[in-house]
Amino acid sequence: MNTITLDLEKLAEAMVVSFKYNTKEEHRGALAMLSMIVGNGDMYNKICEIAEKKLAEEKNNEK
Structure with missing residues (x-):
């Protein structure tokens, strides 16, 4: 059986x-x-939370 490791940060990105x-x-x-x-x-909810934070950070950096 093959195994994969998922990185929540990368999935959020x-x-x-x-x-x-x-x-x-x-x-x-x-x-x-x-x-x-x-x-x-x-x-899935954790990934969404991380993604929301990343989007908010990007918006703040654009200002």
Whole structure:
């Protein structure tokens, strides 16, 4: 059996990139895929929290 390790920070960064550069439909598809991979629970919510913080930081840095 093969094993993979997921880095929540990198997944959150990918979520931010998807949000910024994909259409709404493409972004929803990316989020659905991520949800299937990690499960739609605590881990997914943690990734969303990290992504929200990253977006907020980027907005603050643009000012």
